[in-house]
Amino acid sequence: MKALVLAAGRSKRMKPVEDKNFLKFLGKPLLMWQVEMVKKAGFEEIVVVGGAHNLSRIKALFGEMVQVVEQNDLEEGMCGAVLAGREIIGDCAVMIFSSNDVVDESAFELIKEAFERGDADSYLLGKKVDKYFPGGYLEVDEDGLIKNIVEKPGEGKEPSDMVNLVVHLHKDSAKLFEYLAKVKSDADDKYEVALAEMMKDEVTMKAVSYDGFWQPIKYPWHVNPVFKYFFEKAEKGVAKSAKIAEKAIVRGDVIIGENVKIFDNAVVQGPCYIGDNSVIANNALVRESHIGSGCVIGFSSEVARSFLGNEVWTHSNYIGDSILGNNVSFGAGAVTGNLRLDEKNIVVDGVDSGSNKLGLICGDNVRVGVNTSLMPGVKIGSGSFIGAGIVVAQDVEPKSFVRGSWELKISENKTNISSDRENFRKKL
C-alpha cells in the first residue's frame, strides 16, 4: 500500500503568501508536517506529486524520504495529479491525500484501519460537520455504501452530515487509473466523475466517519488556525540558550527557540511560537502568534493573533490578525488596521474571510515606511516598498513602490516660542 500526496497546486488563492506547501509552521514546512503524519499513520511508501514550479524544492525537502513525480499539465487538476502517480503506484492499494487540507493523523489511521478490516473496494473520509459547509457531501445507503457525492447541496438539503475530504483509499489503483484515464469532462471535477462512474459499475465505496481537526488551507486567513493546531500538538518549552530577562513576562503555553532574547517588560502571552534567534524587545507584546526565526519585535510593538515568517522586523507597530512572509520590516508607527469602522466581516477579492478581524496579508521582502496605515485585508506583493505616512487601502502588486502624493505649505513662522523654563514646565 502506498500513499499519494497531491502537492502540485499553485496556491493562487494564498497569494501573496508564497507556495503554501513550504510555509514554515514552528520551523517546519507544511508539506513536511503532512507527510510525517501520513508516515506515522503507517504508510511507509509515499509518493508526492509536484509541479514544475515546486518539484525541485520538494525533492530538496524530502531527499530519500519520499518519491517525487511531476504532474505535467497543472490544468488537469486533481485527476491529472493522481494520474501522474500511475506508473510509480502500479496496481497496489493507494491512499490519496491532498495537501490542500490539514487533518489530524488519526484521519489516516482511521481510513487505513477501515480498509484493513473491511471488504469495500474504496474508502472515503467523511468529515462530520455540525453546520452547513459548501463542499461535497457523501450520500450513503442503509448498508453504509456511498451512492453519490453531492456538491454544495445547499443548507438543509445535505444527504448526510459527512463532507468528502480527499483522504481516499482505493484497493485497486489500476482500476482507478483506468477510470481516470477515460473520464470525459471539461470541468474541474474529473476525479469525482470517475468515482461516480466506478460506483455505477459496482465498485463498492464506504464512508469513514471522521470527527477530528480539519482545516482547508486555501486562503491566507487559514494559516492561523493551522498554526494553532500544530502548536497544540507540539512539545512546549523554552530552549536552554534562550535568554529571558528578569522583568520579561511569559505567560501561557509557549515554544521559544534557540538564542531567542526576550527583554525587560516584554510580554509574551501564549499560545506563542518564537523561532530561533528572534528578539522580543523592551515593552513589546506578543500574543497568540507565530514568530518565525531571526525576527525582531521591537520596542512597544504589539503582535496579536498573527503569523510572521522569518526575519520580520517591527518597531512600535501594531500587527493584528495578519499573515506576513519573510524579510518584512515596518517603520515606527506603521499599523495594520484589522477591524472595519462598521465592524463588518473583512472581504478579500470578493471572498468573505468569515471574521470581522483581519489585518495585512504580506509577501516576502517588503519594507513599510513609518506611520503608514495598512487597511484590513490588504495584500502586499513580494518585493514591494510602501512609503511613509500613507494609507494603503488597495492591494499592491509584487515589486511595487507605493508613495504618497502631497504638497506641504510652508510659510514664515511668526510665533516665537519662548525657551522660558517655567512656562515650559507647565506643560508636564
Add this chain to the structure above:
Amino acid sequence: MKALVLAAGRSKRMKPVEDKNFLKFLGKPLLMWQVEMVKKAGFEEIVVVGGAHNLSRIKALFGEMVQVVEQNDLEEGMCGAVLAGREIIGDCAVMIFSSNDVVDESAFELIKEAFERGDADSYLLGKKVDKYFPGGYLEVDEDGLIKNIVEKPGEGKEPSDMVNLVVHLHKDSAKLFEYLAKVKSDADDKYEVALAEMMKDEVTMKAVSYDGFWQPIKYPWHVNPVFKYFFEKAEKGVAKSAKIAEKAIVRGDVIIGENVKIFDNAVVQGPCYIGDNSVIANNALVRESHIGSGCVIGFSSEVARSFLGNEVWTHSNYIGDSILGNNVSFGAGAVTGNLRLDEKNIVVDGVDSGSNKLGLICGDNVRVGVNTSLMPGVKIGSGSFIGAGIVVAQDVEPKSFVRGSWELKISENKTNISSDRENFRKKL
C-alpha cells in the same frame, strides 16, 4: 419646605456630550449626585423640573424618590422652570437649585440653616470669589440685606465678593410665583427681574456666604473638575472581584470597580476611577482620569486627565485632556492632540477654554481609524465615523463619515532587497 431642582436645560453648549444631567460620574448620573446631596442636606420633598427631551429619563432615573414636573416652553428659561413647579409646590417654602451648577452639599445645609435661624423672606447663596468671574454679584447693605444683583459688573467694579448661585430659598413660594407670573421682560432674566421687583416691594433677601466647591457645568471642559470633586468625596478602593496582575502598578487614590482587569505592566496613577468590567491592558497608562464601565484601554495607550464614558476602546492611542461619550473606539495610533504648537489656550466656538491643554470632545457611538490625528478642542458628533490616517482640525457634525482624499503613486520597485541575513542583522 420643598426643593425645586431645575433640570430642563438642553445642554446645548455641552454638545456633542449628550444631556449632562445623565452624564455618569463614577457610575452615577450627575442629576442623581445633585438630588442626593439636596436630600442629604435635609430637603425631603424634592421636585425636579424636566423638559420634553428628558422627562421620561428623569422619571425612570428617580422612580418614587422625587416628583417630576414638565416645563412646557423651554424658551421661558429659569422663570418658566420655576413656574412649572407652581402647582406642586403650592405655598410652602421652596429651595430652588439649578442643576447647571455643581456645589457641595454644605451649600444646601448653609442656606437651610440660615433660613431656619433667620427672619428674612428669602436667602440667596453667595459664592465667595477671590478673582473676577463674569456672573451676577450680590450687592448687600450694612444690615446684610441684598439690595441688588449686578450682572457682570466688570473687574474692579464688583459690589461684593459674592457671586449669586442659584441656590435660593424663598419662605413664601406663593408670592414668588405671583411675581414670576406677572414679570414683564423679553430677556432671559425674568427670574432675576422678579427678584428685583420683590426687593423693591420690601421682600427681605439675605446673602448666605459660601466658600465651598463650585463648578458651573456648561462646557465640556467643565466635566473634569466635577469628576475630581466627586472622586474626592467618594470612598476609594478596589472591588474584590477586580483582578490586578502581579506586575501591574497602581499608585495614588483609585476607585476600581467590579470585574475590572489590570494587566501586567499597566500603570494606573490616581486619582482614577475605573468602572465595572473595564480592562486596562498591558503597558497602558491611565492617569488622573475617569474610565467608565466596559472600557478597554488597550496595549500601550495613555489616557491622561480625561473623562471617558462607557465602552470606550483605545489601542496604542494617546488620549489627553479629552471628554468622550459612550461606545467610542480608536484604531491603533490615533491620537488626540491636546496642545497647540504655539502653546496658546484652546478656543472652542469662540470660547476660551481657559487652558492650553484640551484634547477631543466626542459624542457617543463614534469610530476613529488608525493613525488619525484629532486636533485640540475638536468636537465629533455622535454616530460618526472618522477614517484612517487623516488630520481632523474641524468640528464634525453628528452621523458624519469623514474620509481622507489622496492619491498614491505606484511605480515599479527597482531595488532588490536582499534577504541576506548578515546584512539584515546590521540594522539592529
Add this chain to the structure above:
Amino acid sequence: MKALVLAAGRSKRMKPVEDKNFLKFLGKPLLMWQVEMVKKAGFEEIVVVGGAHNLSRIKALFGEMVQVVEQNDLEEGMCGAVLAGREIIGDCAVMIFSSNDVVDESAFELIKEAFERGDADSYLLGKKVDKYFPGGYLEVDEDGLIKNIVEKPGEGKEPSDMVNLVVHLHKDSAKLFEYLAKVKSDADDKYEVALAEMMKDEVTMKAVSYDGFWQPIKYPWHVNPVFKYFFEKAEKGVAKSAKIAEKAIVRGDVIIGENVKIFDNAVVQGPCYIGDNSVIANNALVRESHIGSGCVIGFSSEVARSFLGNEVWTHSNYIGDSILGNNVSFGAGAVTGNLRLDEKNIVVDGVDSGSNKLGLICGDNVRVGVNTSLMPGVKIGSGSFIGAGIVVAQDVEPKSFVRGSWELKISENKTNISSDRENFRKKL
C-alpha cells in the same frame, strides 16, 4: 609656552545645530571640554581665538581662565585665526589646536613631551590611520623629518599612515607669524603653504605619532561619537537627588543628574547621560543616548542612539539616530525615520553620512505636531513649527511653519453602530 585654541569657525556644516563650540556634552560645552584637556596636559596659558559671532559667549564661558582674541576676517581661515594671536603670543613657543577636532588629552601631552625632549623647530601630530581618510598625510624622511604634507593623496598613494591633525607645536612663534603674514595664496590653505615654505627654509618639523581617539566634528552626525568618547571618560553614577522608581530598569553605564526622575517601567540602557531635572516617564526607553537637562521623555517613547539638548519633550515618539537642539517638542506619534526603505546610506546635502542609520537633525525652539513623520537625514531649522500628520522629506529653513494640505471628504454615515454590549465585547 602658550596654547592657541582656534574656535572662530562658524559651524556652517553643523547647521541647524547651533555653534558647535557651545554644544553641551554631559552639561559642559565642547570648547570647555577641549580647553580643560589642553590645560590638564600642562599648557597653563591658553589663548582662544573667536569671531564676532561668538566672542562674547567665549568670554562669558571662560572668564579669567583663558585669554580671548578676535579674528576679524573669518574669510582668512586658519591662517587668519593663528595671526589673530600674534600680539598676545609674542615670540614664545605656541601649541596650535583647532576646536574642529576632538582628540584625547594624551595628544597634547605627546606633543609637549616631544617638544621638551627633542630638538626640532616644530612638531606636528600625526594620527595613525589604518584605512584611507581623505585628509593631509605627513611625508616623513629617514631622519623623522617631515618633508611635505600631502593633501588627499588618494587611497594607496599615502606617503605614510599619519594624517596631519592641527595639534602643532612651534618653538619660534615669531617666525611662524612672519611666514603666515607673508604667505601668498588665494586658497584656503595659507597655513599649510606657510608650513611648506618654512620647511623649504630648513625649519625642522617632526611628526609625533598619535594612536588615540580622534573625531573631527564637522557634520551633525559627528556629535554622537564625541558624546560616547566624553561619556567613557566621565565618572559614572546616579545623583543622590535623582528618583528612580522601584520598577524602573537602569542597565549598563549611566550618568544620571540631579533631580532626575525615572518612572516605573521605564528602561534606561547605557551608555546614557541624563541631565539634571529630566524625566523619563512610564514605559519609555532610552538607550545609548545623551539627554540634556530639563527634558521629558514621555510615555512609550523610545530614544535610541540620539543626542538631545536641553528641554526636549517627547511623547510616544521614536527618536532614533537623531541630533536635536534645545527646547524641542514632539506631539504624540511623531516619528523620526532613521533607515531608508532600500537601506542605503543616508546622504545629507550630497555628503554621505557613512551610515544607513540617521534620523532627524533639528535646531532649537522647534515644535512638531502629532503623527508627523520626519524622513532620514532631514534638517529642521531653529524656531520652526511642523504641523500634524504630515511627512517631511525635505529640509526646513529656520523659522518656518510647515503644514499639510489636504481635503477631507465628509458624507452622511449610514451605518448605525449598535451599542449592544455582547456584539461589542467580541472585538476584544
